[in-house]
Amino acid sequence: MRKPFIPLSVPSLQGNELKYVTEAIETEWVSTAGPYIQQFEEKVSGYVKAKGAVAVQNGTAGLHTALQLLGVSSADEVIVPTLTFIAAVNPIKYCGADPIFMDCDDSLGLDPHKLQAYFEKECVFQDGVLRNKSTDKTIKAIVVVHVFGNLADMEGIMKIAERYQLPVIEDATEALGSYYTSGRYAQQYAGTIGTLGVYSFNGNKIITTGGGGMIVSNNIKLIDRARYLTTQAKRDSLYYIHDDIGFNYRMTNIQAALGIAQLEQLETFIETKKQNYFQYKKELAEVNGLNLLSFRKDTRPNYWFYAIEVDKSFGHSRHKLIELLGNHHIQARPIWDLIHQQIPYKKNCAYTIETAPKYLESVINLPCSSNLAKNDVSFIVATLKRLSAGIEEDKS
Known part of the structure; x- marks a missing residue:
């Protein structure tokens, strides 16, 4: 007897998804404005105990925005693991910068021992700036990916980042809900340990909005600027005055409605x-x-x-x-x-x-x-x- 197809990872939509999405449609708040967006941001930041959150179109948009917030440019290089989905790396190129690829350890996350060795042997740290000896480019940031929901060695990585004054972006797109139970970061969730964290709500993730993502941080200035950049860098809510190059990266109210129902489960x-x-x-x-x-x-x-x-x-x-x-x-x-x-x-x-x-x-x-x-x-x-x-x- 032939068994039915068993898919790799599909969403479970057995909660209030239809109720909330129907309400969004009935009230005609279906685009990048509407009450569910703010509610979803508040509920996610509350769940992971971050000071603020910004809902975006997908995890890739969140990572690109995070790099923009840190000022990554063509003069820079960014540390990134080679064992990851390519979406963790492409946004570095969007900024004109270059990735430097690191090996993984047995958590499948970035290996802090090789990271330290690279900085010691291949870079020079002077006046608070880390430079690559071979390219003379600035090492601007570290992107850490929590693979399959397994946390990377954040204690080891953060010690190195602090030593070299480097911001850390946590690609926690696969790790919403994962947290440390002991050590320096006990009770801290993936995505809230570094400077910025990013989640994904793609259809195969642990909760989904169909697409969608979220930037979180304990730095409210970065959160405010993320919200500004992802809404086309519009200075005010009425007049079309733009002070920067922004992006159309905001999540829709329908997606957020779906996300709230998923987060409840x-x-x-x-x-x-x-x-x-x-x-x-x-x-x-x-x-x-x-x-x-x-x-x-x-x-x-x-x-x-x-x-x-x-x-x-x-x-x-x-x-x-x-x-x-x-x-x-x-x-x-x-x-x-x-x-x-x-x-x-x-x-x-x-x-x-x-x-x-x-x-x-x-x-x-x-x-x-x-x-x-x-x-x-x-x-x-x-x-x-x-x-x-x-x-x-x-x-x-």
Whole structure:
């Protein structure tokens, strides 16, 4: 009997989504003005305990705005991990700057040890400015990505950033709801530790507005300027006077209405994802050659994406496994190809990239939707067991 298709990650819309969106339509507040936008900003900033938030069109717009707020320009370079989605890097080029690619550690986040080594060996720090010896460009900022909802080593990274007086942008687009439980940043959420944080509400994220994103910060001046820049840098609400080059990056009221309904269910989504993660962990322990990647022990992650390492002992390559799972109507995906190897970035500096290629060759993501049922998890693992045993056909 053929099983129905199990997608990788789809939204769960079982709350007040229709009610709030209908109200937005009925009141005719459907564009980039309307009460839901401010409410959503306040609810997100309240949830993550940030002093302010600005709703934008998507996570990429949020990252671009964050770089603009820090004054990144063509005279600058920005540190960024190579193991990430390309949207974390492209906004650097939008600003005319160049990325410098760093390796990951076993959290899949930026490796602070290699970051420190790069600054010590390849840069000079003088009068509060860090410069690249080979290009004489200023290192302007660090972009940290919290991969799959797993927090990067923020304690290590922030110590280095503070030492060299560098602002940090947290790409927390995958990590809404993740926070530290111990250490220097205990009870602080992903996105609120650095200078600026950015979330995404794309359709596959833990909560969705269809598209959409959010900038958060504890620096109200930066938040006010973010709101100004994302509304075409309009000086006032009546006259068309513009003092800067701005952007049409604001979220719509319909999106915000959807987001509020989703945010109301976030902790429920996280609990479901947590239960499914530990079910995977328990059942996958019986499958030779597969290892479910763990989350940091000093955190409460949001369990957004589940990643498994495929060892040679499994009997199939990562690529072949994705194909075979597809034949069984189970969607899986590889981790992103490394950005420093992509055509637009091959000429940019990539510093001792050693760990990321290992994960590139071995990691795939398994279905992790917020409404994934327990029997679906069991079916996926049973399929993996059969594939491990060399049984590629489902006779049931």
